[in-house]
Amino acid sequence: MKIKEIRLHELEMEMKNPFTTSFGTQTKRHITIVEAVNTDGLSGFGECVAGEDPLYSEEFMDSALIAMNKYFAPLIVQNEISHPDEVWDLFAPFKKNNMAKSGIEGAVWDLYAKENGMTLAEAVGGGKTEVDVGISLGLEDTDELLLEKIQEKVDEGYKRIKVKIKPGRDVPMIRRVRANFPDIPLMVDANSAYTLDDIELLKALDEFDLMMIEQPLAAGDIVDHAKLQKELKTPICLDESIDSFQAAAAAIELGSCEIINVKVGRVGGITQSKRIHDLAAKHDIPLWCGGMLEAGVGRLHNIAITTLSNFTLPGDTASSSRYWEEDIITPEVVAEQGVVQVSDKPGIGAEVDFTKMEKYLKQTIIITEEDAPDMVFFN
Numbered sequence: 001m002k003i004k005e006i007r008l009h010e011l012e013m014e015m016k017n018p019f020t021t022s023f024g025t026q027t028k029r030h031i032t033i034v035e036a037v038n039t040d041g042l043s044g045f046g047e048c049v050a051g052e053d054p055l056y057s058e059e060f061m062d063s064a065l066i067a068m069n070k071y072f073a074p075l076i077v078q079n080e081i082s083h084p085d086e087v088w089d090l091f092a093p094f095k096k097n098n099m100a101k102s103g104i105e106g107a108v109w110d111l112y113a114k115e116n117g118m119t120l121a122e123a124v125g126g127g128k129t130e131v132d133v134g135i136s137l138g139l140e141d142t143d144e145l146l147l148e149k150i151q152e153k154v155d156e157g158y159k160r161i162k163v164k165i166k167p168g169r170d171v172p173m174i175r176r177v178r179a180n181f182p183d184i185p186l187m188v189d190a191n192s193a194y195t196l197d198d199i200e201l202l203k204a205l206d207e208f209d210l211m212m213i214e215q216p217l218a219a220g221d222i223v224d225h226a227k228l229q230k231e232l233k234t235p236i237c238l239d240e241s242i243d244s245f246q247a248a249a250a251a252i253e254l255g256s257c258e259i260i261n262v263k264v265g266r267v268g269g270i271t272q273s274k275r276i277h278d279l280a281a282k283h284d285i286p287l288w289c290g291g292m293l294e295a296g297v298g299r300l301h302n303i304a305i306t307t308l309s310n311f312t313l314p315g316d317t318a319s320s321s322r323y324w325e326e327d328i329i330t331p332e333v334v335a336e337q338g339v340v341q342v343s344d345k346p347g348i349g350a351e352v353d354f355t356k357m358e359k360y361l362k363q364t365i366i367i368t369e370e371d372a373p374d375m376v377f378f379n
């Protein structure tokens, strides 16, 4: 494939509802949609999912934009690629910056699928025609408000409910949730808000028959999670700690988790997600695909990766309308009774609607082979 141009569409999207975690409250999403254009004028799309600030991980959208503009987009327009799996190796001299790498790689994957008349799900090797979906609920000011939100989402048919916890909003709150909803598939996500000093508190969560406790300890930690998992009946699911294939391998070997939340951006793209998928499958570690409050393009990428067989637990690919008054794709993603149908159209399976996107657009940066700086390696 020859990609002649990368376009970075920088957007700012107002969220329909504020989203509160142990990091704080978020009301807007700063997103970059990556467009890779081939010599025939065909476009593939990816989404960079870095946060507004380096709270979830070290990356943030301003840093990711520089990384994509200065390093990763130029590498794509200056090289001929025969398969998107080659992109990871092309980017390898530059460390980390996984969400920036993944945004660009995602656009190459979509373009590759379209050039070959395949769905993105087929291109990544997935076989499902529909995927199960859960929902991630932020912290609310009161337990009553949270219970109302859960009821609404249970009524909409979501297949599991994830509730955020943080110190001071944990065991008693989850006790009330369980008392009101004794049978729902329920999990909690701490976003790294605890330490091993909180072991008794975390053990108290065992009584609630949770599907999993997501990322209770520090982002990046593998060792303490292994100690904690030995003390808990509830499976630990790692999110922030799994930032590479190597981290997944270490966590599996040390027994740091029994479940992995794969976020395509966090691990550096689809190729790395597939590697982690295959490794986890070999070790009977089930997966699910976590969300980063994506716009439609990222959501469709998540759906495609979820079609791989070891994504056996419901992911975060809720309906577009959960996040946005108006998404940037047509048709939007719709979950019905907790199930999303995988599109049978080529690539991501929906059109990026430029008229809609225009409303959120801050700027478009265009990188062409002629303008891109030559890569200089200082070694």
Ligand SMILES: O=C(O)CCC(=O)C1=CC=C[C@@H](O)[C@@H]1C(=O)O
Residues within 6 Å of the ligand: 021, 056, 135, 136, 189, 191, 239, 290, 291, 292, 293, 294, 316, 318
């Ligand atoms: O619905 C979604 O997209 C998932 C939202 C969600 O839970 C998260 C999004 C972004 C960063 C984190 O706060 C968090 C997570 O840890 O999974």
Ligand SMILES: [Mg+2]
Residues within 6 Å of the ligand: 189, 191, 214, 215, 239, 240, 290
């Ligand atoms: Mg999480």
